[in-house]
Amino acid sequence: MAGFGLSTFAQANISPAKPQDKKTIIMGAKIHVGNGTVIENGYLIFDKGKILGVGDATVAKFDLTGSTVITANGKHVYPGFIAPITNLGLTEYESVKATLDFSEIGTYNPHIRALVAYNTDSKVPATLRSNGVLMAQITPQGGVISGSSSVVQLDAWNWEDAALRKDDAQHMTWPVVPRFRGGFGGGGRMGMTSPDALKERTQAQINELDQLFTEAKAYTETDKPTVTNARLAAMKHMFDGQEKLFITVDGQKDIIAAVNFAKKHGVTPVIVGGDEAYLITAFLKDNNISVVVKQPHALPNNLDDDVNMPYKNAGILANAGVNVVLSIDGYWQQRNLPFMAGTVAAWGLDKEKALQTITLNTAKILGLDKTVGSLETGKDATFLISAGDALDMKSNTVEKAFIQGRDINLDNLHKQLDRKFSEKYNAEKK
Template identity: 75%
Template sequence: MNKYLLTLALSTLSAVTFAQATISPAKKQTQTIAITGATIHVGNGTVIENGTIVFSNGKIVSVTAAGAVPQGGAMEIKAAGKHVYPGFIAPVTNLGLAEFESVKATLDFQEIGNMNPHIRSLIAYNTDSKVPATLRSNGILMAQITPEGGTISGSSSVVQLDAWNWEDAVIRTDDAQHINWPVLPRFRGGFGGGRGGMGAFNPEALQERRNAAIADLDAFFAEAKAYSEAKPDVVNTRLAAMKHIFDGSEKVFITANSQKDIVAAVNFAKKYGITPVIVGGEEAYLVTDFLKENNISVVIKQPHSLPSSLDDDVNMPYKNGAILANAGVNVVVSIEGYWQQRNLPFMAGTVSAWGLDKEKALSTITLNTAKVLGVDKTTGSLEAGKDATLFISVGDALDMKTNNVEKAFIQGRDINLDNLHKQLDRKFSEKYGLKVK
């Protein structure tokens, strides 16, 4: 009993502490804004020096080189020597579905069972979380909120990170179903992992379990496809949730890392007329031709990591994205966790440092991501007609040393860039008489 009381007390204390500095969502844009003199990184590979970007009513009106400020009361933001970027997008994250890792009641990213296509992450998304504000301060203004666990985890949705509730936040509802491809346990040593032996395991039994899991997934897909083509009298919630992946309106993201699993996952999806997105892709660089031939996008997970095998180049996780992108594969960069999402731009910076053109690296967290999530018609690049979701950085936003976001807009709304980390910095800087940033 004391354990539960302690947990309740800690969670209540945390809630009270966080509630002391509530940040309200920004109000709707009411005045035309023109940002002038900046280096504009469009997001599609184009860079405009000394450019002007104008937006009104939440939409971009024009992006030009040395354009004039519109007449009629437009507000000018002078940004000479600074950089303007499209808002970064964090894919495949449980952001907003978890708050305190030590308190089970605040973890809402996984359900019981293996086949959960009916689970919708969007309705569990917590806009009152203190984490998104820390992301906005580094230019991450949108995210794909994704469930975890099981073989079929459920559907993700795309949101913007400054909203009163999930209804206000949503950009695209139920954009994709997420599948964890059944795999064998990986036994490896070195690189921080303990060396495992096969002596305590029966390889044949493990392979049999994996084959059975794939067979179950295949049977579920076959049943769901038949259900989608029929007009059943009784609604099956799980099967009904699969309908839109067969008509192409909802994508399928499959987590697979080894080259054999990647090939198997793609061929499985093709069997049902689906072009999947591969998530993880640790060994994707070994099957670049296969991925390109099948028009497969890859969401690279955690470029700042160690290789999966002792035989791999120790720098391969850094190089993987560049190898794929330079071969013509559409690459998206992601990072694990939710607090860690604030470091997403630096993952793209690492990919750039290890062989990918800087503007192409930028696309891995902007336009490429928007295309994979099906929202590229409205966001992902700075082009007329798209949402005015963008930010101004004093320096290179992909460089940890120079990233300094001083102003950000989501759909034209001038958002508050304060966050819990900045509040704590000010608090203790004042306590010890340090210079307050």
């Protein structure tokens, strides 16, 4: 109960920022545009929430009268980081069932919308903002088809204010054959099932999915269905291209099967996980498939894999021409997203390309690259200023952050606790 009261108190002190009311100019910073370009001594001008100009401060000439000028010499400016595939705002306390709202009962739930359950009063988003994560794809879980995700900005009064893009994608877990470890003695139910039976069961699940997608496409192409079916109706925008299909799958053969399934039904797939995607880079590139690499800080899934493969996977894919995005499981952990990008940069990926895996590449797969993901004229002024390298855990120090031009509050529960107990122990030393 004490923890609940403290988190409520912390959030009461953090209100969403007010709209930008004056033109602002950032001067002298090292600007990481997000598209691979770096401006060593740059300027960034924004007004009414939009970027008006980005360039080299050493040659630029403009009138500073009436503008707010932020001197950022020696500091770094980055586009706001984007956390894909997270149950952020859908869960608060893992041990309290009433605060868990990320999954529904049932196997096929395309009609479930994560956005309407998103809790802007959660104490967690503020901790993400402090590390530069300013946007997130709020995603449902569970079943074979979990429902639709939406993209939000992390400084809002309610989910309507937070929404950047509603219902951007449906999320599906591809049926795979469980690994058979041999023997019919121990091992529980799987140990009592033959490999052939497991394959048949998995194929039956795929056939059921195939039937569902066929029925959904026929239903959505009917002008006035005689019977309303909410599940089938919710799949409409996959077939007209407004929504993508995010498919969680790891094995190379399963990835190929999932992509071919999506192409058969005329939907745009994005592979999530893709542990063995590095083995089929040519296939992925030829089919223009993006891959969301999960958990770069993890152990390999296969016993005979290179122990460093989770670090290398993103670099191998990106260097082969595949659009790569990084993600982390869970919600608290999202604050470490920039450090995941720093890790893949240390294992074979150019630093600015690593930055793109949490900015522009992510914006592309979410259908938001025209407004966020890079610091370009006309886009939202959603960015951060860090005293050091934001992808490095040792030097990441986010001093300011803006969402659509609004100068947001970077305080959070963790900082409040740090101040509280620092004051306590400092007082005891005197």
